[in-house]
Amino acid sequence: MLKHRIITFLSALFISYSAMSSSDNVTQNSESEIDSVPYDSLQITKAAANAGLVDAQVKLAMMYEQGENTDVDLEEAMFWYRLAANEDHLEAQYNLALLYISGTGVEENISAALYWIERAAHLGYMPAIIHLSIYSEFGDLTNNTWVKKAAQSGDVSARMLLADYYLTRGHSEEDFKIAEYWLWQVAKQGISEAQLKLVEFYLNPKYGSVDKEKSTYWRNQVGNIE
Structure with missing residues (x-):
């Protein structure tokens, strides 16, 4: 019971600290108020961790990694x-992998890095998914889960990787x-890179989709963002 009260108290302290820290981006006045608060953020974070x-453990790790209110360690x-x-904190898993x-x-330790990145990716952490998709390069993308997930989520690099793969290695309609x-x-x-590729795509008989009207449309769209 006592331990539960201590954890609850420290959690409240950490949450309050995090809320005050995030407000320093709102106005210069609030930044001055936060800077004047008499507490040691490292010690509060460490106590909560x-x-x-x-969340406090991740914050503390970042503080040591970036040298925030302490030496880099x-x-x-x-x-x-x-x-x-x-504890399956996804950002922690990904950051740990990057350190490895x-x-x-x-x-x-590349093996450990891959373990943690894949663990985070399997749990749906998009930076990990995108990381795995980027380092897939070409290979056999037809069965590459990470590239497809990243592409479906809207990642431009993954989408272009798939487009280029099927353009250069494709043989069928x-x-x-x-x-x-x-x-x-x-x-x-x-x-614009994709727009220009579509201009060529609709002019090249190799792709079986010659369409001068679509080619002209994308030529006119190059560089335009709605």
Whole structure:
């Protein structure tokens, strides 16, 4: 019962601190008020983290990683990220993976990095999904779950990766239709690279969809964002 009250109290402190910290982007006056509050944000965050508040553990890890109100200490950052990651905090899992990839201040471990990125991706964390899709490169994208998920979520890089894959490696009408679909999705986002590819797509007999009217339409759209 006592432990529960302590955790509740520390949680309230941390939430209050987080709310005040976020308000410093609203006005310069509020920033001055926050700066004048007499407390040690590191110690409050550490107390909440030690009490088991997962968001506080992630915040503390970031503070150590970025040197916020303390010296940079990547070993401490790894420790707190790992605690939160084991509780399935998605940002912690992803940030932990990035530290393993960089090998800056910690031992590089690509296997561990892949484990944590894939764990976060499986739980739907979009930065992890996009990361995995980017590093897939070409390969066999027809069965690449991460590229497809990233593309379906609206990620331009993943969409272009699929479009280029089916344009360059496609051999059937269906392949080129898939390429056309993804080019349209990116072109509608105002990306000139996709718009120009559609201009060529509708002029090249290779793709089996010659349409001068559509080609002209996309030529006129190049650089325009609705």
